[in-house]
Amino acid sequence: MDFTPSGSDFGNTHFGKPSTGVPGLDYIIDYLRLGDNVVLHVDSIDDYIYFVTPFVEQAHQEGKKINYIRFAEHKPLIAPGENVTIYDLDANAGFEVFSTQVHQIATREGEGVYYVFDCLSELLSAWATDLMIGNFFNITCPYLYELNTIAYFSILRNRNSFSTVATIRETTQLLLDIYNCDGDVFVHPLKAQNRYSPSMFFPHVQRGENFVPVTSGVDGAKLYACVISRGLGKTERNWDYWDQVFFKASEIYEKAQKQDQSGGTEETKMVETICKMVLSKDKTILNLVKNNFCLGDLLDIKSRMIGSGFIGGKTVGMLLARKILDQNPLLKWDDFLEPHDSYYIGSDVFYTFLVQNGWWKLRMEQKCPDKYFQAAKELKEKIMKGRLPEAVRDQFKRMLEHFGQSPIVVRSSSLLEDGFGNAFAGKYVSIFCVNQGTPEQRYQEFEKAVRTAYASTMNEDALNYRLQRGLAEKDEQMALLVQRVSGTYHGDYFFPDIAGVGLSYNTYVWKDSMAPEAGMLRLVFGLGTRAVGRTEGDYPRVVALDAPLLRPCGNMDDIRKYSQHEVDVLNIKENQWETISFRQLTNEKLDLRLNLVAVKDWETEKKLKELGMAGEQAWVVTFDKLLSNPDFLNTMQSMLKILEEGYQCPVDVEFTVNFDTEEKPRINLLQCRSLQTKGQHTKVNIPQSIEEKDILFRSTGNFMGGNLELLINRIIFIDPQQYHQLPIRNKYDIAHLIGEINRLVDDNAETATLLLGPGRWGSSTPSLGVPVTFSDINHMRVLGEVAFFTAGFCPELSFGTHFFQDLVETDIFYVAIFPEKEDVIFNQKWLDEAPNHLGTILPGNDQWMHVVKVIDLSQAFPGKNLYINADLVSQKIICYTL
Template sequence: MDSITKASTGMKSLDEVVDYLRLGDNVVWQVDAINDYKYFVNLFVKNAITANRRVVYMRFAQHDSLIEEAAGEVTIYQLDACRGFESFSTQVYDIVSREGKEVFYVFDCLSDLLTAWANDLMIGNFFMITCPYLYELDTIAYFTLLRNKHSFQTVARIRETTQLLMDLYNCEGRYYVHPLKVWDRYSPTMFLPHALEGDLLSPITSSVDAARLFTIMPNICMENERRNLDYWDKLFLNAIEVYKVMLEGKETAAEEGKVIEQLCKLIIGRDHRILSLAKKYLSLKDLLDIKARLIGSGYIGGKAVGMLIARSILLKDNDFHWNDYLEPHDSYYIGSDVFYSYIVQNGWWKLRMQQRSSEGYFQVASDLKEKMHKGSFPAAVKEQFQQMLEYFGQSPIIVRSSSLLEDAFGNAFAGKYESIFCVNQGTPAERYQQFEDAVRKVYASTMNEDALAYRLQRRLDKRDEQMAILVQRVSGAHHNQYFFPDLAGVGVSYNTYVWKEDLDPHAGMLRLVHGLGTRAVDRVEGDYPRIVALDKPLLRPHAGLDDLRKYSQHEVDVLNTASNQLEVVSLNEMDYENRRDLMALIGVRDYEANKRMKELGIKGPDLWTLTFDNLMTTTAFPQIMRRMLKTIKSAYQYPVDIEFAINFSKDQGPNINLLQCRPLQTKGLKSRVLIPYDIQEERILFKSKGHFMGGNISQSLKRIVYVDPEKYSILNLSEKYEIARIVGRLNKQIHDRKNLPTMLAGPGRWGTSNPSLGVPVAFSEINHMAVMVEISFSSAGLIPELSFGTHFFQDLVETDIFYTALFPEKNNVFFNHGFINRQQNIFNQLCPDKLQFEGIIKVYDFTDRDLVLMSDVLSQEVVCFLEEK
């Protein structure tokens, strides 16, 4: 025997049957009992130790140890499969990488993973990624499966991937070994069952003996029908039976509770607070309804869970008839396991493991992202996609990210992943292709740089982050070739932006738009949603007729069914002749503009300004939304953030489609900060009244990164983008925000997509800052956008970044240019290769002095000043 390429099973006669083991072999045993397998495992291990082989035991199951005492000669790794498929698989991958080549492995029974994952599919995926890597490293590995515990499909995938597949039976006290697959070798009797007598395996060659053997082998012909089912499906079939018995009044509440808890752990998630809400508010019927609309298996993700729990909370509110106002939903869910299967079956798992490393975290992500735009789906998944699209017909739908960590307590991932509108027009084949492309885009968005930076900063980079998908029917109606809802927006139960002393932050706030809600959740250049403080809905952050026009919505996001795409349409290009009842609620005719049009001989529909005032005063809308937020917040026992769409029908109130709900990260009022009233002007950098977010604070600052508004405004386009990249570079140099709290100040809007309106940084380029200041420089059109409630501002709150907007041209705002000019600029020390920008980006150090930022919500004052020595 060539000892370099061959090895022994520890039983000479078994070696002869399979022509020995070869380096690279994965050996899978199908057994009825773990103890039967232990006998052959220990023969293998003892022989390997005798041959001075390194033996590693992967221990993760509930059954007794497979390996007898080996005096410390076996390396044992204790693994936790309950942490999830990716964490478990990554841990195995990392161990195998460290152990290196020609190691001999024993794995606990793979069937035990069903307890942790409840899914045959993921066991098959685990084997498909682990087996080839072990083969690549010239190892030999023993695995086992319990017979009839897995679907035919799972066993088939394992059979296809492994090098050896062995059936082991214990019949009437005698072992029988039946090789089903032995890769790359053959003998005339190799694939016959072999009876073990003492140490000798003898092939059963007689037809009489073979027939007699197979008639007495336990379970070999039993449960074939059930074995076709995945373990996952068996659990839900059992849940259906419990539900039927419950309808007959025979099942106890305790039994129903056990099944609800089991199903919640399968499809809702692992977060104990979310699980607690789900078990309290989701019924067994609710969970079975989710399963009926679930494509694939696994979790439905945070976005879907939040939406379902919030709806159920409202419908269980016996003090209000929410059924009169809530628009029904008929969403579908693509389970999180489809995401991993997509990666595994397209052969990208090794790339995924490289991306999980510190060195490849960002670098490998771009390659993986590109590949994920082009992968293929299994036939079974494609068929379910097709059936779902046939259900929706040509109704517009939206394909929304719903990852495991998304919309959780403390981690909103707001705007980090993609949501794709499918206008859903064209032939069935065209609509199917559009949908598949949308799913790929959502999957690929897990590798977005902002999403990766967010996970890294919040120490989630090692956590499982499977991407489930929520597919929702777009709320709205057809208006000629356009499809859109009457209203849409976001709501927060705690108003982090109270711009007047007498506003109650606990009353909540809305950010309201006409048309699709994309304008409510994103910062849109030159357009402004209606900000509604629910305790004073007519109060605005701005005053005056000119401000009313300027700070209002001028464009509408719609789905164009003729062009089959999302479009932005000017409000005044829309024909509202047949929607005068709606416009009377949300707008007022712009009489001055209409008069000018007539004087100029311009014909067209009337021009409107959206105020939403009549909606606030003539309907119960603000009271309904305030109650909705309060009811959900009370159930969560935590502030919440919702997204919604609203449609009006004749003789009825608003039909509210609750699209999303998540815990809202907020900064509370805390104790009041008493701002000194006698600060000398030369020590003040700035002071302002209102326009800040971050609660009451007294923050010491050690550095300022300042982009000069006037000098920035005259840069060309490429130079403005270069400024953004340099800011990102300075941001990365802040290794510890606590030891180097830094204020970022600059013109217009941070994070804009239009460099003429501000510095176009990504959030990952400013996420280490402690304070962010937007400074108005109106002569160049660089004006802050007070877009509270957007994904951008959710990021600021979650990352604990204090925000203020400064309008130096206003009477109650002071910005001290002399203070800035007196400080020493250390930019050249931090970016010596970018000296051409030294006069535009200025960095000031205050490590030897005390620069302090103070804000007080009650008085609405904010001031930044240098303390006296």
């Protein structure tokens, strides 16, 4: 059979089909087709250039535009020239950013354009895993096909795993194996979609302008010797680059262990490589982890990983904090800390989940400003129904076998979460799995928790947070931290004895004698969900570590009222998370060491007895006995200060406490992140000679945000009595209206706005406050919560909560005002008599003017200014006109 083409078959095109620029190659593959993605499997970049150059020259002759996607460090494939556009992209920005940029380029350039991409194997240096290269090709190739483009790609032989090459083979239209053997160029088509000829899938050797099929003889022997020498069949080709790195790391570590010495420069370089692959992209975090983790630590992390990629900010924070403590000689931390039992689901699993379910195009739509929220809602719904990659499902099941029927928690740990300056506090979810039932039932519960955590990336609050902080275009892969829940079984319930938040710097001090540097705690009985959130009608114990038994409120009535009344627990029998009243829990005859967390409420027990309920106990959660234990207090303060020194900034930690048989507290450190604070700076002058008629409010304590001297331009005030009388549905209308006004404030520095309202801002219960989301108030400069006890409105000083973190990050000063207290002035008459400009700034809302008052100070009081002065040292605050 004669496989040699005749000269008449050659030409630039054949029946209108585009040419590769290499006549012999055109003949082998029957030319190109619009929509083709062409992948060359090569030994070197020069072999790739050998075929790229004629393709570009041919395109130039035909007047076709070439887009060169440049991202690698190898030499350029194409020189600048007419009809050539070079796009320089940074692959180190991350998979999502890079893929989005390519998608946007393709969308902007439109149909019929030609593309040349740098070698895909070079992406390994930026992404560290073949999996993500396969994902990139899987989403980019079909989109270019839709646009009727022709695109050239290459991969280097033995640099990518079999599975990645298989993914590329399945997705592309043309896959060509290229060999250069002592000057002879061989082309072996492995895939040619919608084409066939009797000789097409033979290897071909170039002879002049022709490519001749290799069927036997000298050429065949030369090719097969070349193939063998290039490593066909080597075991390493089965390995992902990720696995190769960790295999090498294990060799270095084992060698150093045998020699009982450090691995030296080789080990240092490997630590740096793995930190960049697994722990963080953030330079500050990278410096911390490189200075604290050794190669053995990183291999331990790998042993608990499922999938590849980053483990995320929350996981890194937890591991880093424990390592910093472990290395500090001040205390023997093994005597105080519970060991953690955690697994880490790598961030690559999240993107693979999106890609394999076919949602990447929707993900790209969600990047568009006009579809930012709309597409997110659709994607969130799809994520909750998606199927997780098969490769990780088996690993999930093995992990669940490890945990048995112990309760576990699935915690978000995104790339940006808990970083310096962006805490994402409360924006993503943590899901408790009570983990009861058959293995299949427990697996289904766990998989649902994973999907829920992934879906939380599309939560409106999280999207608003990213938008506000300029992070909407950042790479935000979602890793997950899976932890065994710290706690004890009490009958049908499971929960820790104590959970809490600790801050190494306390900006909420309410006495002159307190030092902010001493730090503070926020403690609850049961699960820590009540410590990090603003819980309706409930008050965690706020503890200044230099005055632990001192309370902002003094008498027993106040202590009883401003204490914890509900407890979050895991109900083992019902296989669910639930909230139960503290009184009910204490009367279920459970093995609870209440004396460590509460005090007897003899007055209430007396009343219960009078009502015929003599057997019922009454306790008030105070933690007084624990807070009288200097060992516990010293341990917590030492922990916070050591971490603050390690992080070189104030820190915020989450923890649990469980008591052993000797009532010794054991601490489980769950999370650590940098804490943004507003310190004292220069002492602020509190004017003493202001007449009372010129004071809007004056108080002692009950504010957060450090020292403040601020000129206020606008006041928004919600009348408590009028708001109280509204039906529930109208209270939500008021929240929506506040959001509209908030969005009119472009710059909270230029239009400094004081927002005053009854009770708690952001309450989920409208009877306790205005049910806004944080994005409805994020442009305010000062947030005031005013107590009106007759209507049930009471502020909560939420220091240490996710709400507090939002206020600090957004630079919003907070004040709680209690008008009924003797030393407090709140001049509502001043507000009532001021003109209302609501109709001016937001026409069409006259029906709410009796509830919402907007006071433009320059118009209401020409020639006068409104100031707020707050001094952290004296704990004095005053808002006055002058």
